[in-house]
Amino acid sequence: MNFIRKFMGSTTTDELSSIQQGKFFLTRSPKSPKGSSECLYNDALITIKRTTREFGYSIVVTRIYEEGELNLKQDSDDEDEDPLDGGNKDEWAFIISPDLAIQVINWNGRKIVWNDIDGDVGDKFEFVIDEEIRSAQVKHFEKTLKKINYEVKYLKSYDSDDEGEESEEEEEADYSIDDVKNDILQYNNSFSKENVSSRSDQPGEVKGIKEEVKEIKEVKEEKEPKFQLVDTITSGPSVFTSKSSFHVYDALSSIFKYVDDVEVKIISLPQYQYCLQVNNGDNIKFETTLSSSMNPVFNPEVSSFVYSFYNLKNDKLSAYTFLIKFNDWNKFQTSFMTCLWESINGRKQGEEKNDFLVDSFNNMAIDSDDDYKTPPEYNDSEEDDYDDDEEEEDGSDVEPRPGKVAFSVSSEGMGDFNSGINVGYTNDRSYVVRGNNLGIFKMEDGGDVEFQTTISNLKNKQGKSIIPKKLMLHDRDQHMVLKSDDDKKVYRMDMNRGQIVEEWDVNEVVHFEPSKKLDPLTGKSVFSGISSQAVFDMDPRIKEIVTNNAKNYKTKTDFSHLITTESGHLAIASKSGELRLYDRIGVNAKTLIPSLGDVPKGMDISNDGRWLLTTYDNYLLLMDCKIGKGQRNEGKLGFEKSFNAEAKPVPRRLQLKPQHMNIILNSEGTTSLNFTTAFFNTGLNHKETHIITSSGKYLISWNIKKFLNGKEPNYLVKKYSDAIVGNKFKFNSDEIVIALENDVGLVNKNRFRQFK
Structure with a gap:
């Protein structure tokens, strides 16, 4: 079919990159009364153009007319509007700025997404790229956009010698979590434009927190009972009191925004428990018990304390990330850590030192680039991971190639979902538990997963169903030792016969x-x-x-x-x-x-015993066992x-940043990440480089080298459609075998994206 393209009202000059075919949508926040999505153009062209201003660029979306349509359109139009003032019926143009947050997303289809800065909170424009467009063309558009975003942000050429690490991060950070945020109604709804505006009578921005925390903006406005989450404040002796400034994390703009000045107290409760109170007697009134689930992070550079807060009301969870900026920050940190230690241990600290606990939190200090020197086996000269160039040409394949639904479950299976996984050492097989059945999958070259067979209706000699909770392969994968929590026996299965051949009391x-x-x-x-x-x-x-x-x-x-x-x-x-x-x-x-x-x-350890990895509900602990x-x-x-x-x-505490943690908790509707057991990638004569775990639908990978050297980002995230019940690296491979509730898949660690 022949198409006629009409470019209307464009005053820009050079065309830098374009994608010739796609659909143009305005997508609104889930609670918008206007509806969730509106198709503006069914056929459209998107172009990046240079404006007459230095380091000025625009993104232009132009409607594509079929032959004969244009004449009808011209007969009905009286005049054209300037597209740079918002757009007309045939062309929309937008000046590229950081607020636009424009990016290419290869997730749930290929699309270009940017904020509708004149619309309601959560409104976005989307250009959905046609399937026939070659991936090389999309890649060129994406790289052009990254360079432009850099120049617009720093007002200098992308090719300048001092762009350094920032441009490297731009190459890496091509994935946004906006699609996930749209599922989090309460989280997004908490930060409306009316609640976070700028004010000029306060000191400027407080810098120093990388990536997601770009700045702390100050706000002055009429107060609302936004965080009045308790009716009364608990009374008790005060361990610490301070006047401080209170900030809340805005998921849409990825910054902490000032709300008000508050009084912060740590109150002593019975049995060595403590609570943190934040109160200004007006629109802010809440408290939370001290625990490691607060996910506390200390940032001495800006004298701030970041933590998570959860509010469960009418069976609905709201998770927030708050930042408190102290004048007497050192005193607060000392008081907080002493009280946290006593809360955890249930006794007075006395002369005992809590250095071990303090160290585990201090190692998570944001912006601490030199916390740890690079061990010899993790030197900076190693080739970096997560390089886009390592991806397959078609960047849309971010979900694991699925296996067939493993097997049906008998009435005695006591479960409708997969519940665990183990991975073979010698035969490229993976073993998935579903009720009292064991599904066997072959992990083929190229990432394909092939269902092999089912070992059905596992039972002991007395005819009682065995629901395996612990699996261990041994004897070159010829046998499997397994155990159920429902009885006290240990069983040995012959994998060639598919039968339990021994049970031990x-x-x-x-x-x-x-x-x-x-x-x-x-x-x-x-x-x-x-x-x-x-x-x-x-x-x-x-x-x-x-x-x-x-x-x-x-x-x-x-x-x-x-x-x-x-x-x-x-x-x-x-x-x-x-x-x-x-x-x-x-x-x-x-x-x-x-x-x-x-x-x-759960636990894992590097082959040589240098690094011990322990999994907890909300964090991992990496321990260097070398003296x-x-x-x-x-x-x-x-x-x-x-x-x-x-x-x-x-x-060394591996934990998600509080703002990322709260995105996941709001999405999953739970107050705990409930991490699955974390594992290293391991093999023969293989140095461990990555750690994998999961929380709900989210698969999370840490880069050990980056983590030990304090580099950001040091973890990347993928989201799936179903909950992940188990994950483990293939032996001698960087590919990860994952079991979803109803599927089994294989994914390479380089397919992850940065969590924004």
Whole structure:
């Protein structure tokens, strides 16, 4: 079909890039009374043009007429409007500015999205790119747009020598979470334009928080009972009191905006509990109990404290991110950390020090670029990850290639969804639990997932259904050891026959792992296990615990998780949160790492034992087990020798920034991220470079090198249509096997995008 293009009223000069075919929409916020979406042009062309102003550019969307349509249109038009003043019926033009936030999104289809800065909050324009447009053309448009965004922001040429790291980040940060935000009605609705305007009688901007926190804007206006979330404030002795400025994170503009001046107190409650109160007696009145779920972040550069707040009312969750700026910030941090320590431990701190807890939070300080020097194995010369050029030519494929729906569930399956996953070492197979069934999938080259078979109706000798909660492959993936929480037995399955061939009445076993991390690659049958009070080996040949080298504790240890290194060292977690490091079974722990007060959910460890990774509900803890320079036993691991008191391992807390955490919590309708067990990418002679976990529908990957060197962004995110129930790297691969509630997929870590 022939098309006639008419360019009306354009005063711009050079055309820099264009996409010849697409649909043009105005999409409104979900609560808009005008409707959710309006198609402005069914056929359109989008162009980037240079204006007559230096570093000035515009984005122009022009309607495409079919032959014969144009004459009818000209007969009905009396005059044209200037498109740069808002647009007419045939062409819309917009001056490119940071407020426009224009970007190309390769997610749920290819489209170009920007804010309607003259519309209601949440309104956006979308140019949906036609499927026939070649990806190379879209890529050229995208790269042109990135260069322009840089020049508009910094008013200098993109090719200047000092663009440095910023331009590198621009190359990386091509994904926005706006599509997710549109699902979060309460979150977006909390920040209307009427509630956040600028004021001129306050000091200017407070700088220093990277990425999502670009600035803290000051606001003066008539007060509303916006955060009056409690009727009365709890009374009690005050541990800390200060006049401070109060700011709220605006998800639409990605900045913290000033709301009002407030009085901040830490109030002492019974049984060593404390609450943080924020009150100005007018439009702000709320309090929250001190806990690590506040996701606190301290920023000494601007004397600020950032934290999460949750409000559950009428079964509806609202999650917020607040920033408080103190004049006496050091005093607040000291008081807060002391009270948090006492809340977690349930006792007076006294002369005890809480350095371990303080360190874990301080390591998350925003904008701290030099917190950690680069270890030799994570040097800055390594090729960076998440490079767009590594993607496939068609950038629209961001969902994992799905497997077939694994298998139907019998009436005895006690479940309608997938619930767990394990990944093979030698055969590219993955094993997915669904009720009392086990689905087997083949992970093929190129990312395809092929359903193989189902091992159905797992039952013990008494005919009771087995719902596996713990799976362990061994003996070159020929056998699987499994355990159900519904009984106290351990089972061994022959994977070639698809049958349970042994069951052991060892009701004290709570967790088990290979005696050495890479034992599943060998024919070794003995593996290691723990009970709540003991560490031991298990030998399938004799179907019992090996007692001659077992380590039994008389005092309560309450062990819950076990992990082993390539050389056979062991790390064991207790429900109390304590971590113990052993060089072998049968001896006392060489190192005892104190609890942060939260219950561990799972563990992983690097092959060499250098890095211990522990998963908690709302954060991960990365522990360097190597004894530092200048200390006794320098260079040894904490598994082999004890740390000096002054050389204790430093905890590094991997957590989402509060504003990102709240986006997910609002989307999922929960007050906890409930992270799945996090894992390293691992393999033979393979240095771990990434960490993977998930929360609800969100898959999250940390870059270890960037994290250890304080670089931002150090984590990236993908969202899926269903909840993720399990995730793990393929062995010897950077591909990630994920199990959704009703699907199984394979995705490469380079397919993630930055969370904005």
